[in-house]
Amino acid sequence: MIEILDGRKRQVLEKGKERRDLACEKASLAGSVSQRACVFCGSRVVLYPIADALHLVHGPVGCAVYTWDIRGSLSSGPELHRLSFTTDLREEEVIYGGEKKLHSALTELIQAHRPKAAFVYATCIVGLIGDDVGAVCARVQAEQGIPVIPVHSEGFRGTKKDGYTAACTALFRLVGKDDASLVPQPAINILGDFNLAGETWIIKEYYRRMGVHVVSCITGDGRVEEIGRSHRAGLNVVQCSGSMTHLARMMEETYGIPFRRVSYFGIEDTAEALYTVARHFDDPEVLERTGELVRSEVERIYPEVERYRKALDGKRAAIYVGGSFKAFSLVKALRHLGISTAVVGSQTGNREDYAYLKEICDEGTIIVDDTNPLELSAFMMEKQVDLLIGGVKERPIAYKMGVAFCDHNHERKTALAGFEGMLNFCREVYSSIMSPVWKFSPAYEKRITLGKVGYESRECIAQ
Amino acid sequence: MRAVNASHNDVDPSRHAVSTRNACKLCAPLGACLVFRGIENCIPLIHGSQGCGTYIRRYVISHFREPIDIASSNFSESTAIFGGGDNLKTALDNVTRQYRPEAIGIATTCLSETIGDDVRLYLNEYRRERAGAGLPLIFHASTPSFRGTHMEGFHEAVRGAVEALAEGGPGDGAINLLPGLVSPEDLRHLKEVLADFGTAFTLLPDYSETLDGETWSNYQDLPPGGTPIRSIRGMGRALATIQFGAGLTASRTGATLLEDKFGVRALTRGLPLGIRATDRFFDALSQLSGAAVPPKYRKERGRLIDAYIDGHKYVFGKRAVVHGEADFVAALAAFLDEIGMVPALCATGASTGKLRETILSAAGRGNHAVQVLEDTDFVTMLEACRDIKPDIVIGSSKGYGLAKKLGVPLVRVGFPIHDRIGGQRLLHVCYRGTQQLFDRIVNALIEAGQEGSAVGYSYI
Numbered sequence: 001m002i003e004i005l006d007g008r009k010r011q012v013l014e015k016g017k018e019r020r021d022l023a024c025e026k027a028s029l030a031g032s033v034s035q036r037a038c039v040f041c042g043s044r045v046v047l048y049p050i051a052d053a054l055h056l057v058h059g060p061v062g063c064a065v066y067t068w069d070i071r072g073s074l075s076s077g078p079e080l081h082r083l084s085f086t087t088d089l090r091e092e093e094v095i096y097g098g099e100k101k102l103h104s105a106l107t108e109l110i111q112a113h114r115p116k117a118a119f120v121y122a123t124c125i126v127g128l129i130g131d132d133v134g135a136v137c138a139r140v141q142a143e144q145g146i147p148v149i150p151v152h153s154e155g156f157r158g159t160k161k162d163g164y165t166a167a168c169t170a171l172f173r174l175v176g177k178d179d180a181s182l183v184p185q186p187a188i189n190i191l192g193d194f195n196l197a198g199e200t201w202i203i204k205e206y207y208r209r210m211g212v213h214v215v216s217c218i219t220g221d222g223r224v225e226e227i228g229r230s231h232r233a234g235l236n237v238v239q240c241s242g243s244m245t246h247l248a249r250m251m252e253e254t255y256g257i258p259f260r261r262v263s264y265f266g267i268e269d270t271a272e273a274l275y276t277v278a279r280h281f282d283d284p285e286v287l288e289r290t291g292e293l294v295r296s297e298v299e300r301i302y303p304e305v306e307r308y309r310k311a312l313d314g315k316r317a318a319i320y321v322g323g324s325f326k327a328f329s330l331v332k333a334l335r336h337l338g339i340s341t342a343v344v345g346s347q348t349g350n351r352e353d354y355a356y357l358k359e360i361c362d363e364g365t366i367i368v369d370d371t372n373p374l375e376l377s378a379f380m381m382e383k384q385v386d387l388l389i390g391g392v393k394e395r396p397i398a399y400k401m402g403v404a405f406c407d408h409n410h411e412r413k414t415a416l417a418g419f420e421g422m423l424n425f426c427r428e429v430y431s432s433i434m435s436p437v438w439k440f441s442p443a444y445e446k447r448i449t450l451g452k453v454g455y456e457s458r459e460c461i462a463q
Numbered sequence: 464m465r466a467v468n469a470s471h472n473d474v475d476p477s478r479h480a481v482s483t484r485n486a487c488k489l490c491a492p493l494g495a496c497l498v499f500r501g502i503e504n505c506i507p508l509i510h511g512s513q514g515c516g517t518y519i520r521r522y523v524i525s526h527f528r529e530p531i532d533i534a535s536s537n538f539s540e541s542t543a544i545f546g547g548g549d550n551l552k553t554a555l556d557n558v559t560r561q562y563r564p565e566a567i568g569i570a571t572t573c574l575s576e577t578i579g580d581d582v583r584l585y586l587n588e589y590r591r592e593r594a595g596a597g598l599p600l601i602f603h604a605s606t607p608s609f610r611g612t613h614m615e616g617f618h619e620a621v622r623g624a625v626e627a628l629a630e631g632g633p634g635d636g637a638i639n640l641l642p643g644l645v646s647p648e649d650l651r652h653l654k655e656v657l658a659d660f661g662t663a664f665t666l667l668p669d670y671s672e673t674l675d676g677e678t679w680s681n682y683q684d685l686p687p688g689g690t691p692i693r694s695i696r697g698m699g700r701a702l703a704t705i706q707f708g709a710g711l712t713a714s715r716t717g718a719t720l721l722e723d724k725f726g727v728r729a730l731t732r733g734l735p736l737g738i739r740a741t742d743r744f745f746d747a748l749s750q751l752s753g754a755a756v757p758p759k760y761r762k763e764r765g766r767l768i769d770a771y772i773d774g775h776k777y778v779f780g781k782r783a784v785v786h787g788e789a790d791f792v793a794a795l796a797a798f799l800d801e802i803g804m805v806p807a808l809c810a811t812g813a814s815t816g817k818l819r820e821t822i823l824s825a826a827g828r829g830n831h832a833v834q835v836l837e838d839t840d841f842v843t844m845l846e847a848c849r850d851i852k853p854d855i856v857i858g859s860s861k862g863y864g865l866a867k868k869l870g871v872p873l874v875r876v877g878f879p880i881h882d883r884i885g886g887q888r889l890l891h892v893c894y895r896g897t898q899q900l901f902d903r904i905v906n907a908l909i910e911a912g913q914e915g916s917a918v919g920y921s922y923i
Contacts, residue, residue, distance in 0.1 A: 003560065003561065005557050005561060007557075027539055028535075028537050029537070029553075030535070030536050030537045030550045030551075030553040030554035030557060031508070031534050031535075031536070031537075031554030031555065031556065031557030031561075032534070032537075032557060032561075033516070033532045033533065033534050033535075034517070034535070035517065036513055037513060037514040037517040037518060038512045038513045038514025038515075038517070039512075039514075040512075040514055041514050041518070059573070060490060060607070060608035060609040061483060061486050061488060061489070061490050061608060061612075061812075062489065062490030062492070062493075062515065062518070062573075062608040063514070063518075064483070064486060065488070065489055065490070066489075066518035066519070068485060069864075083484060083485060083842070084484070084485050085482050085483070085484055086483045086486065087481075087482060087483075088482070088483035088486065089573075090609050090610070091607075091610050094573070094577055094607075094609050101481060104481040105480075105481045108480055108481055108482065109482055109484075112480075124511070124512055124538075124572070124573060124574040125574055125609075128543065128574075128577050129577065155511075155512030155513070155514045155515070155538075155574070156512045156539060156540060156542065156543050156574060157540050158539075158540070159513075372532075373530060373532050374532075374561055374562075374682075374684060377682040378682070381681075381682060392524055393520055393524060395524070395528075396528060396529055396530040397530055397682070399528075400529075400530060400679045400683075401679065401682055402678070441678050442678065442679065443678070443679055446680055
């Protein structure tokens with residue numbers, strides 16, 4: 001067992017062993033290899049999928065180049081979001097200021113690409129060198145006639161969550177710009193879905209079948225003009241609540257639009273999300289169509305899910321994801337597959353999130369906030385898990401230890417949301433856990449000799 | 464953006480953008496982290512925001528598909544105001560406690576450099592405050608991302624490690640090799656070559672195992688492998704240092720430091736890619752070791768020439784876009800010239816001011832219509848390609864969009880390769896690496912012809 005750093009001990013607990021709450025919402029300890037990124041990352045991931053906006057990263061080259069075409073967010077039209085633009089500040093601008101370069105860069109890019117809006121991300125050193133990003137944005141907005149919005153995302157000014165807030169504040173400046181267009185009712189906005197592998201399209205199709213109009217998906221296949229009329233919706237449906245609740249709150253305060261937190265991962269949560277929306281509008285026809293949709297979708301996928309469950313029953317998983325709302329859904333979705341969650345954690349969960357997580361997990365589950373590779377690998381080893389769900393940074397930890405892996409992060413190219421997403425999820429988990437390659441892994445073999453896992457030649461399900 | 468020594472072939476500099484659009488370079492701390500990961504039992508620590516370490520980890524993992532733990536001093540708002548000394552010391556304490564490393568390599572960032580953090584001073588204080596605590600070795604590289612690219616960071620970290628560790632003493636006849644940014648497979652091959660010459664050597668860095676290791680039975684805090692600390696200490700006693708390429712990107716390198724401080728001769732050779740460049744490397748090894756080129760490499764050389772002849776018609780006159788680190792681009796251009804291809808556009812995100820001259824002086828005929836873009840990016844390259852009409856793109860996977868838009872094949876080489884597996888196992892160097900690269904280029908051109916043909920011959 002590895003030593004957990006003193007400053008982090010209260011951010012780890014095992015359900016059933018300790019009665020305290022999990023400590024969270026703290027800055028990462030210096031020297032801990034946190035899996036978290038920074039404020040800039042939080043802003044960039046949220047705004048990234050707005051495909052007809054220009055995204056200009058103001059700072060030295062790193063922040064822009066590491067986020068070039070990084071998300072699997074699809075667009076049905078423009079693909080401006082897939083390009084990486086930066087002012088690429090050099091030493092002389094650090095000394096003399098970068099405002100002039102920012103102005104020229106913004107002007108030339110807006111003239112070249114004719115975006116509907118521009119977001120300017122301030123990175124670490126921008127404030128330190130005295131650049132007034134807000135003033136440059138205001139000037140270019142006046143000159144070019146499109147919204148030019150500063151995003152205050154200096155990396156050190158908090159955590160990724162503060163980056164979400166900065167992104168929401170920036171987004172809110174676009175909300176209500178179009179007060180003329182009317183929208184059919186009942187109408188909602190989808191918040192916090194990023195259209196990874198077309199997931200927003202899956203969800204939108206459900207709402208279409210229910211008879212609910214979607215005004216704007218804000219960030220999933222996002223468009224500036226849709227955001228402009230998003231204040232016309234009757235309800236904000238918030239997934240990935242960690243990132244988008246701030247926007248939902250601002251829209252509630254200013255426009256009186258209520259919001260509901262939902263998740264589209266797993267059968268139960270997807271069904272519950274759709275019912276939540278249907279119940280909100282209290283329209284018998286919508287309710288009936290929703291019931292019919294859920295029934296037919298569940299009927300369609302259930303036999304296949306059941307076959308996966310038979311193969312995977314009794315396995316153990318570790319989950320480490322960015323937002324804790326996703327972790328809730330994953331615990332439930334895995335349970336559908338007969339897989340218990342032995343380790344679960346997130347980068348940005350809050351007190352309420354962890355209390356709920358503790359409630360839904362089994363006794364003995366390790367719950368962890370802002371973990372690092374050494375802890376995570378030790379917990380996985382201690383609990384002898386068969387599967388890790390995480391992102392690219394967690395993947396090699398699993399693979400080196402002979403543990404199967406499912407990518408549930410924003411780089412992924414497989415749709416995991418909605419009912420068909422559940423099938424993709426089952427397939428992905430199954431194809432990793434049941435692969436015969438593990439038989440060659442010494443770490444896997446060791447688990448077998450410990451009697452913790454057995455390689456079963458179960459029915460092979462055609463993928 | 465600017466074109467270097469613009470001639471009538473070059474893109475009009477006035478057309479160049481102020482902004483960088485799809486950068487063809489990475490930031491300096493990334494290069495430093497790769498170096499520190501290539502030193503035995505050493506962990507990289509980034510002095511700056513949390514995001515730098517996390518982004519660099521993600522970027523590096525996606526290429527090598529190996530864990531790479533990079534600690535961060537994790538600046539907060541007050542750190543940026545009051546200085547990063549306390550955070551750095553806490554970070555060193557925590558990293559030492561968790562990883563028990565033999566060494567910690569610190570890379571600074573734009574943030575810590577802009578607020579004027581004096582890392583050297585902090586480290587002196589730290590060593591004093593923790594005297595007798597059995598501290599790991601600590602060295603650092605100044606790597607603000609507003610200065611240079613990942614290659615400057617790479618060379619700076621090599622120099623930092625050498626400066627901190629190398630010791631003088633009676634000569635031991637060994638050879639130091641500073642290979643620059645090459646693949647783990649390249650590093651393994653270079654070690655094989657050096658061993659076959661029968662000479663003692665130090666390869667720095669050596670991430671051939673740490674970034675391309677075996678599968679494990681237990682989780683390794685720090686993966687095995689890397690240049691041993693004691694070998695770096697011995698570098699000041701070596702006969703000579705061979706550095707690949709570095710002449711373009713950095714003037715102050717580990718090799719020049721060893722020469723200035725310990726009188727260890729510094730030899731700069733181009734990356735051994737192609738027959739001529741590999742010959743020059745092997746000649747240097749022969750001279751330094753006193754051993755003849757081992758027969759197995761003579762045979763590899765012979766087979767490579769045989770392959771050049773077999774494939775020459777498929778490549779002759781074909782026009783290539785080559786992109787990546789300046790030294791790597793220079794080596795590729797010389798190789799293409801050697802086989803009769805035209806390195807029609809040679810592009811790098813670095814600003815060396817010397818790439819054009821280097822490429823033209825290496826070119827056999829010297830009169831090619833070679834366009835060289837320094838301090839450039841992928842959008843500018845695409846714009847330049849309107850006139851160039853290339854047949855092939857050769858470089859990292861970040862050139863995929865460019866190749867796709869041009870409708871030509873991309874031969875993936877160098878770093879990063881994010882859209883295929885096995886980037887860490889690509890061999891580029893010496894006769895054997897050139898052989899593999901040559902075959903891949905010829906086959907990519909043949910395949911492009913085959914795919915574009917309605918006939919679809921199965922025999923060529």
